[in-house]
Amino acid sequence: MLPANFSPEFLKRLELLKIHTSRAFQGRRQGEHISLKKGFGIEFSDYRKYELGDNPRHIDWGVYGRTDRFYVKRFREEENISILIAIDPSRSMVASTTDRKWEVARDLAMALSYITLMQQDSVILAPLGHQACSSFYGGRAFHQLAASLTKIKPGKDLQFDRELFTAANKVKFPGKAIVISDFLMPFEVIERGFNSLRAKNLEICAVQILGEHEVDPPIGRAQHTLVDSETNQQIELLLNEDSKAEYLYLLEKHNLEIRRYFLSASISYLQFVTSKPFDDLVFTRLPEIGLIKC
Amino acid sequence: MLSSIGLTYPWMLILAPLCAAFLLYVYLKRGQGKRLIISSTLIFSQLKNTASARRRINLPWRLLVELLVFTLLAFAAAGVFRVGAGERVAILIDNSFSLNARPQLDKQKSLLDLSRESARKYLQSLPNDAEVAIYITSPRLIQLSKSWISPSSANLFIDQIEVAPAGANIESELAQLARKSELRRIYIVSDQSPALKELPKDDRIKFSTVGGEKQIENFSIGDIALEGNSLTPENVVLSANILSHAKTQKSLSIVASFLSTAGSSLSILSTQGLTIEPGNSKKISFKNLPDATLYKIELKENDGILLDNSAWIAPTTLKRRILFVTDSPDNNLGLEKIGLLDFKIINSQAYSPKLIEDGTPIIFDSNSPAELPPSNSLFINPPDNNAFYSSRNVSRNSQVTDWVEAHPILTYLNLAALKMQALKPLGVPSWANSLINTSDGPAVVAGEFNRHRYAAVGFQIFPYEGGENRLVSILSLNLLKWLVDSSLNNGYLPPYSTLKLEPTTSSVHSLDDKNFSREPIQKGQVTFSRPGAYALNDSTRPTRMVAVNFFSSQESNTLEPGKYNLSTLATKLEEPQSPHSWTKLLAEVVLIILILDLIISTLSTIRQRSTKWNLT
Numbered sequence: 001m002l003p004a005n006f007s008p009e010f011l012k013r014l015e016l017l018k019i020h021t022s023r024a025f026q027g028r029r030q031g032e033h034i035s036l037k038k039g040f041g042i043e044f045s046d047y048r049k050y051e052l053g054d055n056p057r058h059i060d061w062g063v064y065g066r067t068d069r070f071y072v073k074r075f076r077e078e079e080n081i082s083i084l085i086a087i088d089p090s091r092s093m094v095a096s097t098t099d100r101k102w103e104v105a106r107d108l109a110m111a112l113s114y115i116t117l118m119q120q121d122s123v124i125l126a127p128l129g130h131q132a133c134s135s136f137y138g139g140r141a142f143h144q145l146a147a148s149l150t151k152i153k154p155g156k157d158l159q160f161d162r163e164l165f166t167a168a169n170k171v172k173f174p175g176k177a178i179v180i181s182d183f184l185m186p187f188e189v190i191e192r193g194f195n196s197l198r199a200k201n202l203e204i205c206a207v208q209i210l211g212e213h214e215v216d217p218p219i220g221r222a223q224h225t226l227v228d229s230e231t232n233q234q235i236e237l238l239l240n241e242d243s244k245a246e247y248l249y250l251l252e253k254h255n256l257e258i259r260r261y262f263l264s265a266s267i268s269y270l271q272f273v274t275s276k277p278f279d280d281l282v283f284t285r286l287p288e289i290g291l292i293k294c
Numbered sequence: 295m296l297s298s299i300g301l302t303y304p305w306m307l308i309l310a311p312l313c314a315a316f317l318l319y320v321y322l323k324r325g326q327g328k329r330l331i332i333s334s335t336l337i338f339s340q341l342k343n344t345a346s347a348r349r350r351i352n353l354p355w356r357l358l359v360e361l362l363v364f365t366l367l368a369f370a371a372a373g374v375f376r377v378g379a380g381e382r383v384a385i386l387i388d389n390s391f392s393l394n395a396r397p398q399l400d401k402q403k404s405l406l407d408l409s410r411e412s413a414r415k416y417l418q419s420l421p422n423d424a425e426v427a428i429y430i431t432s433p434r435l436i437q438l439s440k441s442w443i444s445p446s447s448a449n450l451f452i453d454q455i456e457v458a459p460a461g462a463n464i465e466s467e468l469a470q471l472a473r474k475s476e477l478r479r480i481y482i483v484s485d486q487s488p489a490l491k492e493l494p495k496d497d498r499i500k501f502s503t504v505g506g507e508k509q510i511e512n513f514s515i516g517d518i519a520l521e522g523n524s525l526t527p528e529n530v531v532l533s534a535n536i537l538s539h540a541k542t543q544k545s546l547s548i549v550a551s552f553l554s555t556a557g558s559s560l561s562i563l564s565t566q567g568l569t570i571e572p573g574n575s576k577k578i579s580f581k582n583l584p585d586a587t588l589y590k591i592e593l594k595e596n597d598g599i600l601l602d603n604s605a606w607i608a609p610t611t612l613k614r615r616i617l618f619v620t621d622s623p624d625n626n627l628g629l630e631k632i633g634l635l636d637f638k639i640i641n642s643q644a645y646s647p648k649l650i651e652d653g654t655p656i657i658f659d660s661n662s663p664a665e666l667p668p669s670n671s672l673f674i675n676p677p678d679n680n681a682f683y684s685s686r687n688v689s690r691n692s693q694v695t696d697w698v699e700a701h702p703i704l705t706y707l708n709l710a711a712l713k714m715q716a717l718k719p720l721g722v723p724s725w726a727n728s729l730i731n732t733s734d735g736p737a738v739v740a741g742e743f744n745r746h747r748y749a750a751v752g753f754q755i756f757p758y759e760g761g762e763n764r765l766v767s768i769l770s771l772n773l774l775k776w777l778v779d780s781s782l783n784n785g786y787l788p789p790y791s792t793l794k795l796e797p798t799t800s801s802v803h804s805l806d807d808k809n810f811s812r813e814p815i816q817k818g819q820v821t822f823s824r825p826g827a828y829a830l831n832d833s834t835r836p837t838r839m840v841a842v843n844f845f846s847s848q849e850s851n852t853l854e855p856g857k858y859n860l861s862t863l864a865t866k867l868e869e870p871q872s873p874h875s876w877t878k879l880l881a882e883v884v885l886i887i888l889i890l891d892l893i894i895s896t897l898s899t900i901r902q903r904s905t906k907w908n909l910t
């Protein structure tokens with residue numbers, strides 16, 4: 001059973017999208033790189049429309065003769081772009097039921113997986129903190145992937161950097177990595193985690209999911225005891241106008257630090273607040289950062 | 295201010311800081327505010343050090359209220375009181391007549407002197423900050439010191455105490471004092487001792503009995519009287535009742551003396567001897583009395599109490615005024631023969647109820663007012679149209695048929711022999727009775743209405759003829775006696791009697807041969823506080839003598855002073871609070887604060903319900 005966002009119309013719209021990679025990966029353009037799979041053979045898998053820049057030797061003239069359209073052959077190695085989707089199911093993602101951060105993250109992972117699978121790329125689904133990293137390929141694998149995602153019970157304690165390192169090790173070939181988290185952790189942890197992904201020469205995209213209460217905490221005159229959902233650290237605070245302003249400043253500062261790092265590491269970054277419509281995230285925000293294209 | 299506050303249980307004050315510390319802990323704990331589980335405290339942990347978000351200790355007003363409440367309760371528990379007040383002590387001194395007794399006949403020291411010594415000794419045992427009130431028992435419970443005084447000042451009041459010619463109702467007075475919860479101690483000194491069959495449960499009371507170690511013998515005069523009929527003065531006898539409060543037979547010498555009308559000092563009439571058995575009473579009489587305004591009987595005996603060895607009697611003591619309303623032109627009503635009464639004669643036109651506002655008895659002779667007078671009244675031969683006794687036609691030669699035997703108006707009368715020349719039979723009002731009935735109807739009617747006595751006689755009893763018409767005269771005297779409502783023959787007043795004086799009375803002085811003093815006249819009356827003979831000096835009339843006696847066999851009985859029963863104080867009163875304790879006040883203040891807090895909290899809660907919001 002797919003989540004509510006995944007209506008037939010939504011899926012149809014997703015089919016029109018493609019995961020965009022800004023780099024050429026090994027095997028993507030035949031003849032440009034020595035194939036690593038020597039001796040294994042190139043297995044024809046499918047046709048695709050000719051695009052400028054494609055090697056003309058891959059044009060299937062037989063199809064052209066039949067259809068007067070240029071199609072190139074697609075080979076399995078060429079299609080074996082793995083999209084690592086690392087999703088953060090830690091407690092911070094489910095601390096607030098009204099924010100629905102986990103649901104948004106999960107739906108985003110599902111949407112990206114669907115797009116990836118539809119374009120015949122493989123998805124390595126890596127829920128952080130969970131042992132199994134499953135690999136999915138082909139459109140038919142979507143439901144299985146969706147079921148895996150749905151079965152994940154968030155709220156686990158995890159060490160972000162170590163889990164990302166583990167997930168990165170599952171990737172055999174360079175490709176793309178999409179990390180979905182709230183990134184509400186010390187910068188050093190984020191840096192370590194992403195560095196392990198960078199070491200795999202992956203094209204990385206970071207999607208930060210934040211809840212409404214995190215970007216606009218409610219204020220009052222009373223004292224509050226704030227409890228960290230993951231570390232159980234307790235902080236007593238007076239949330240008023242002044243302290244809220246300072247909080248927002250500090251949050252922005254944290255996010256800015258992350259963005260600077262991402263920028264320096266050529267990691268595309270997107271921040272999404274769950275109060276916005278999900279469609280907006282998929283069809284507007286993701287294309288803006290170049291993660292997907294129509 | 296602080297030095298004037300004391301604490302009964304100072305160690306209880308530790309509750310105040312303990313409660314305050316506990317309250318602060320609770321509020322600080324409570325002050326942590328609402329618990330919110332958030333994604334991460336990463337950002338907030340940086341925030342907590344900033345001034346704006348730093349936790350503030352905003353202690354709500356409620357904390358202050360609760361701190362105040364606990365502090366007040368701690369002080370209440372510690373028994374805060376005003377220092378310098380000390381405990382309140384009442385000293386009740388029996389100054390009844392029996393305290394005149396002398397344990398040693400050769401000395402003047404009386405039981406009252408011993409009582410004073412006992413009281414002073416008790417005062418010395420009290421702490422300096424004790425507050426004392428001195429009470430006497432007689433003639434009633436009186437607080438001599440109008441305010442609380444120190445033990446040293448109380449001695450002055452004790453010195454001023456005198457014996458009163460009265461008894462003492464110690465039980466009742468003790469009960470009155472015991473009801474005063476502010477008293478910590480009650481000390482009673484008396485010649486009477488408590489009946490200790492049941493010990494009082496009120497342990498505030500301590501008693502001291504004086505004179506009990508030695509039995510004091512005493513003889514007293516129990517009564518004095520002029521017996522006989524004033525119609526035959528030569529047969530009047532001066533008599534006295536002598537009481538023995540001794541253990542052995544005794545021979546006594548009694549002296550009778552008199553004060554002649556013109557003389558200013560007593561002259562001895564005669565002396566008689568009397569032997570009296572122990573515990574008995576005996577009557578002695580003196581005959582052939584000279585004409586006198588005052589008689590005195592004196593026991594010549596050096597006994598326990600000397601003051602009860604003398605008695606006076608003044609024949610004209612009770613010359614009551616009576617208003618006589620008559621239109622008779624003949625002033626010869628014979629009223630002067632009735633020497634015991636002072637008649638004021640007016641005509642019916644001059645009569646007004648205002649004349650008898652002081653309760654003067656009134657006689658209407660052949661007339662009657664429109665309304666019943668507000669005073670004892672006698673209607674002689676009331677007119678036909680009178681409003682009270684409907685009368686019939688005059689009848690002649692009426693015969694007495696029956697009468698009411700035991701009525702005081704009819705005492706000493708041989709009514710069968712009563713002859714009435716002209717009788718106007720009377721109607722009998724519903725509130726009256728016919729005392730003498732005749733063949734023609736009621737002749738004498740009497741009754742009480744609105745607490746006044748009214749009598750009517752259907753025939754003429756004036757002019758008063760004395761011995762010449764003995765029957766009617768006796769009837770007249772009986773009527774007058776019943777009208778005046780006092781003993782015409784007692785001849786003396788009890789102590790503390792108040793006598794209304796004529797406006798022309800210039801002075802009143804005691805004729806005591808030991809003590810010549812002037813009694814104070816206040817607002818036209820004088821109160822005789824001591825037994826004795828008194829002269830009322832008036833420039834317009836001869837000096838009147840007034841005799842005042844105190845007779846009490848109980849007070850004169852020095853052998854058996856009596857006991858007072860403390861079991862009437864069986865119920866122990868609740869623990870008396872120090873009058874200066876603020877415990878009750880503090881508790882009341884706390885209660886008010888808690889009630890206000892409850893009201894305010896309830897209102898706040900009702901208001902908050904409508905604006906609640908959920909964070910998570």
